Amino acid sequence: MKRLLLINGPNLNMLGKREPDKYGHQTLADVVQLVKDTAWEQGYEVETYQSNHEGDLVDQIQMAEGRAAGIILNPAAYTHTSIAIRDAISATTLPVIEIHISNVHNREDFRHHSMLAPVCAGQIVGFGIDGYRLAALGLMKKIEKEGRTANE
Ligand code: DQA
Numbered sequence: 487m488k489r490l491l492l493i494n495g496p497n498l499n500m501l502g503k504r505e506p507d508k509y510g511h512q513t514l515a516d517v518v519q520l521v522k523d524t525a526w527e528q529g530y531e532v533e534t535y536q537s538n539h540e541g542d543l544v545d546q547i548q549m550a551e552g553r554a555a556g557i558i559l560n561p562a563a564y565t566h567t568s569i570a571i572r573d574a575i576s577a578t579t580l581p582v583i584e585i586h587i588s589n590v591h592n593r594e595d596f597r598h599h600s601m602l603a604p605v606c607a608g609q610i611v612g613f614g615i616d617g618y619r620l621a622a623l624g625l626m627k628k629i630e631k632e633g634r635t636a637n638e
Contacts, residue, residue: 488530488634490625491554492521492618493546495562496538501587501615508588512615520615521558524622530555532622540564540571547574547582555634556607556625557582558618565590565600572601581607581628585621587614 494514497504502513518534525532533554535546543564550557559582564571575582582605589612590597603609608624610617 489554491557492534493559494536524619544574555629558621575605583621584609586611
């Protein structure tokens with residue numbers, strides 16, 4: 487079965503409790519279920535990972551090849567700062583979709599710039615947690631179009 491890797495960065499383990507006016511009331515478990523359900527509809531499975539640590543996110547991106555056909559990534563605050571994550575995305579042959587729950591463009595100036603967007607296959611912003619479903623659908627379409635095989 488083809489597999490997607492869902493990676494969530496720092497503070498996203500606090501979804502549901504964290505600034506619900508910006509991120510809503512749903513939890514990370516709800517996000518995982520949404521992506522799994524979306525993937526299952528198309529015959530894909532999902533591996534999930536969350537970390538508050540930059541290097542752990544780099545490790546997961548490095549180890550994804552051979553395990554997954556593509557990556558859905560919410561890098562959270564590291565979006566705006568991380569050259570290390572950008573380099574890991576550049577190095578992988580897998581398509582990576584960057585997703586943000588909130589509309590980063592109508593928030594503080596420092597959130598307007600993504601270090602990662604130029605090396606990602608696409609970006610989804612501002613649709614709440616539904617954005618994860620949109621990211622999964624777009625990623626699977628791309629994987630099929632590019633004829634990427636099972637877990638490579
Ligand atoms: C976020 C946006 C980031 O700016 C912020 O640091 C987050 C969450 C989002 O999903 O909207 O932690 O990635």
